[in-house]
Amino acid sequence: MRIRLDLAYDGTAFSGWSRQPGLRTVQGVLEAALGTLFRRAGEAPRLVVAGRTDAGVHALGQVAHLDVAREALEAVTRPRRGDARSGRGTDPAGVLARRLTGILGTADDDVVISGARIAPAGFDARFSAVWRRYEYRIADAAARRDPLERGRTVWLPVGLDEAAMDAAARSLTGLHDFAAYCKPRAEATTIRTLQSYRWHRREDGVLVASLQADAFCHSMVRALVGACVAVGEGRLDAADPAALLAARERTSAFKVMPAKGLVLTEVGYPADDELAARAERTRARRELSTRVDDREPIG
Numbered sequence: 079m080r081i082r083l084d085l086a087y088d089g090t091a092f093s094g095w096s097r098q099p100g101l102r103t104v105q106g107v108l109e110a111a112l113g114t115l116f117r118r119a120g121e122a123p124r125l126v127v128a129g130r131t132d133a134g135v136h137a138l139g140q141v142a143h144l145d146v147a148r149e150a151l152e153a154v155t156r157p158r159r160g161d162a163r164s165g166r167g168t169d170p171a172g173v174l175a176r177r178l179t180g181i182l183g184t185a186d187d188d189v190v191i192s193g194a195r196i197a198p199a200g201f202d203a204r205f206s207a208v209w210r211r212y213e214y215r216i217a218d219a220a221a222r223r224d225p226l227e228r229g230r231t232v233w234l235p236v237g238l239d240e241a242a243m244d245a246a247a248r249s250l251t252g253l254h255d256f257a258a259y260c261k262p263r264a265e266a267t268t269i270r271t272l273q274s275y276r277w278h279r280r281e282d283g284v285l286v287a288s289l290q291a292d293a294f295c296h297s298m299v300r301a302l303v304g305a306c307v308a309v310g311e312g313r314l315d316a317a318d319p320a321a322l323l324a325a326r327e328r329t330s331a332f333k334v335m336p337a338k339g340l341v342l343t344e345v346g347y348p349a350d351d352e353l354a355a356r357a358e359r360t361r362a363r364r365e366l367s368t369r370v371d372d373r374e375p376i377g
Contacts, residue, residue: 079148081171082201083108083125084193084247085140090229090338093134093186095140104131104140104189108284111181112144113256115174119150126347132297134337136230139211139344143203171195180194201347205361209273210294214287214303216340218310221283230260231284234337238310240279246309247275247287249320257326259302260295268295277306285310300335308332 080358085104093101097109105125112123123144131137156171175194182189200206215231217223218238224231250272257268273290280286287303316329322329348356 079151080143080145080197080201081151081174082193082195082197082203083142083144083175083191085142085189086138086192087136087140087189088229089131089134089136092133094135095127095130099242104137107182107189108142108178111178113179115154116146118148119147119153119370121146121150126203128207129294129342131340131342132337134199135340135342136338137342140342141203141207143201164185169195198350198353200350200357202353203356203359206347206353207293207345207360208348208356209290209292210342211288211290211344211346212294212299213341214289214299214335215341216285216287216307216339217283218285220279221285223356224282227284230338230341232336234307236311237308238285239312240277240285240310243285243287243306243310244277245316246306246314246319247277247302249317250305250323251275254323255267255326256295256298256323258322258329259298259305260283261297262297262328266295270298272302275302297334299340300337301332303335303339304332307335 085108086123087104089104090108091102092104095104097103105127109123109125112125116123122173123146124138125142125144127229128141151170151174154177157168157169171191171194175191179191182191204256215227216234216238217227217231218234220237223233249276253269253271255269256272260268262268271292275287275289277285277287287306289299305314305322308314308331309316309319318331322331347353
């Protein structure tokens with residue numbers, strides 16, 4: 079059976095999502111809890127995630143899935159004494175989430191299972207997704223600095239021109255090769271569709287970037303934010319980020335912004351009857367992208 083998990087986490091103390099030997103990661107913590115829960119059932123479920131966040135990046139709407147034999151799931155979600163009296167439901171995914179939470183701990187924990195359900199046919203947390211949405215927060219000289227938000231807001235001592243930043247952001251949307259804004263990885267394409275990119279200033283003065291794309295390559299969001307911050311500071315013109323995009327080469331014209339300001343807020347999926355087809359199309363594109371040069375457009 080396939081289970082969908084909805085997750086939230088404070089990325090401050092994590093070395094990113096992906097499991098790494100000797101490092102504390104979100105995947106590592108969750109899979110360790112799954113291993114504990116399923117030990118007697120003889121299974122060690124692994125997680126597939128919608129977006130592998132970098133070290134220090136937070137999430138409010140992360141999505142992952144795990145596959146487990148029906149018999150093993152039934153064994154670890156079997157009702158316990160007192161469950162009926164407490165009013166707890168018998169939905170196996172919900173029971174699984176509660177028992178995982180009990181292993182993870184509920185006091186001051188930095189990773190939370192916010193939802194769990196049996197996944198519909200064809201669902202794949204990674205390949206069925208049609209978009210990922212991120213936000214980035216900056217408190218500049220005009221903003222009110224809230225110490226309670228310091229873990230997910232970058233503070234800058236200068237004033238930023240949000241109108242120029244928004245104009246630059248809008249110029250970057252569409253299907254492009256984002257090689258200028260991605261950390262290169264072997265056999266990985268840098269072609270993405272940036273569906274939207276906007277900046278606005280909240281009532282407290284904090285600047286918030288909202289970005290949505292079919293997928294993001296390594297460090298892409300923080301680089302796109304960095305380019306617009308350079309525009310806001312006056313170090314780049316509003317037209318320069320698009321010109322750098324067209325050049326398709328890494329540049330030192332702007333800085334990649336710190337991870338702590340970045341939050342994965344939501345992942346979008348199609349209707350249930352379109353999940354399998356979406357996953358198949360995405361897998362085909364990813365497989366093709368490993369066989370062509372990163373600068374060659376992929377249909």
